[in-house]
Amino acid sequence: MDTETIENTNFQYVKLANEIEERIKKGEFTAGEKLTSLRKMHKQSGLSITTVYQSYIELEKRGIIESRSKSGFFVKPLISSYIKVPDILKPKIEPRRISINSVACSIVENLNDPNILHLGASAPPKELLPIKQLAKIIKKESTKNLENIIHTYGNPSGNISLRKQILKRTVGKNQKNIYLDDIIITSGCLNAVTLCLKAITKKGDTVAVESPTFHCFLQLIEDLGLMALELPTNISTGVELDNLEQILDENNVKVCLFIPTFNNPIGSNMPVQKRKEIVELLNRKEIPVIEDDIHGDLFFEGRLQPTLKSFDRKGLVLYCSSFSKSISPGLRVGWVIPGRFKENIKRLKLNTTVATPTLNEFVIAEYLKSGAHDRHLKTLRNRLRNQMSIVTNTIAQCFPEGVKISVPAGGMSLWVQLSENINTFDLYKKTMEENISFLPGGLCSGTGKYNHCMRISCGLPFDEKLKQGLDTIGRIIKDISLG
Numbered sequence: 001m002d003t004e005t006i007e008n009t010n011f012q013y014v015k016l017a018n019e020i021e022e023r024i025k026k027g028e029f030t031a032g033e034k035l036t037s038l039r040k041m042h043k044q045s046g047l048s049i050t051t052v053y054q055s056y057i058e059l060e061k062r063g064i065i066e067s068r069s070k071s072g073f074f075v076k077p078l079i080s081s082y083i084k085v086p087d088i089l090k091p092k093i094e095p096r097r098i099s100i101n102s103v104a105c106s107i108v109e110n111l112n113d114p115n116i117l118h119l120g121a122s123a124p125p126k127e128l129l130p131i132k133q134l135a136k137i138i139k140k141e142s143t144k145n146l147e148n149i150i151h152t153y154g155n156p157s158g159n160i161s162l163r164k165q166i167l168k169r170t171v172g173k174n175q176k177n178i179y180l181d182d183i184i185i186t187s188g189c190l191n192a193v194t195l196c197l198k199a200i201t202k203k204g205d206t207v208a209v210e211s212p213t214f215h216c217f218l219q220l221i222e223d224l225g226l227m228a229l230e231l232p233t234n235i236s237t238g239v240e241l242d243n244l245e246q247i248l249d250e251n252n253v254k255v256c257l258f259i260p261t262f263n264n265p266i267g268s269n270m271p272v273q274k275r276k277e278i279v280e281l282l283n284r285k286e287i288p289v290i291e292d293d294i295h296g297d298l299f300f301e302g303r304l305q306p307t308l309k310s311f312d313r314k315g316l317v318l319y320c321s322s323f324s325k326s327i328s329p330g331l332r333v334g335w336v337i338p339g340r341f342k343e344n345i346k347r348l349k350l351n352t353t354v355a356t357p358t359l360n361e362f363v364i365a366e367y368l369k370s371g372a373h374d375r376h377l378k379t380l381r382n383r384l385r386n387q388m389s390i391v392t393n394t395i396a397q398c399f400p401e402g403v404k405i406s407v408p409a410g411g412m413s414l415w416v417q418l419s420e421n422i423n424t425f426d427l428y429k430k431t432m433e434e435n436i437s438f439l440p441g442g443l444c445s446g447t448g449k450y451n452h453c454m455r456i457s458c459g460l461p462f463d464e465k466l467k468q469g470l471d472t473i474g475r476i477i478k479d480i481s482l483g
């Protein structure tokens, strides 16, 4: 964006363009949507049609909207049509010991540093979370009530009112035959996944995951002394079904750990038929699958996907999720629906934490009861979709030609592939000198195949600082390429 032009707000058309740009970023108009007509905007703003037209041309120059002949102006859709998607790499299929914890921890350690532009953190910023409503809930409780909530340990399976709210939402996700007792509250989704892995595996067992996968899964697999079997994964449809049965047999897989909906980091979203077939296969082979559905609510178009759990006939799908991406990561409230492993998981939770924090459970339960969550989710989805669109456009403009970018239909992460001579661990060191962080792709696999990839979060609202951050990364990549 041309800062000189933007700062020159003496011009009415620039002022209007800035206002509309802000509204687009807030999600009032979604990517691909038609902008208010010139005539209508002229009436709304009190400015002449010529001035409104100039604003639209200005927005077009900024790359935010586009004119379509005889149809008007539209918010630019994702530019997937002219950006290539990252390659699907075919790592050797073999169980591997993982060793990424020391590097991963040093990178994640910086997560709370306010001086760093965090492009690696897959979390929504406070502007996109219902913090005011949560604060209201706490403020309106009397000391007596708060005392009742926090004076003792909570129910080991979790607050009943919270579980009722989760049950309601679970039924909305096509999961039938789930009852209150089947839901166990955890300290976030990662805690749920940890409990599941602990309940099913013992040291040396093999866990099948997508390739690449969420780096925390690999860190956990390393910590638990497990082996990771990275499965061939399609950038848009997730784990490949071809030869899956043979791969599972040959590698003695104990459990699968999948993110079928808006996978972190690549954004893949498994089609319904594939979900059904995978669960049928795993059910038949009696192999449990841990399903991480943390991004399930964050779809940009259409509706909720049926979960793997919804196809499970044998209690072998352990469903995990949390409110970290939509309400508050800090409250650490998640849940697991562990199927036939329920008693094991209950015992593990009891033995490790007794119960989850009662005040946190209460706040989320009250917020869900208020009925505000669905409205909030709608806004959040629009905002994330627009941010992702703008970040994609910006990366395409700022990074060297040939960059490949994923096109997720939900969630908040972009997977970016650079040319093979760029090692993103080295790149990370250089961008950190400029206080900019991202997630090096090498952390998402034990194969060493993704060292020229990176994960960029679209959680942060797009502003000049973010634009400059991406510009800087692009400049450093170009410098490295030139040697």
Ligand SMILES: Cc1ncc(COP(=O)(O)O)c(C=O)c1O
Pocket: 122, 123, 187, 188, 189, 190, 191, 214, 259, 263, 264, 292, 294, 321, 322, 323, 324, 329, 333, 334
């Ligand atoms: C796929 C996935 N699972 C789990 C988590 C962690 O969730 P929580 O903060 O609820 O533990 C994340 C966070 O980035 C994630 O992306």
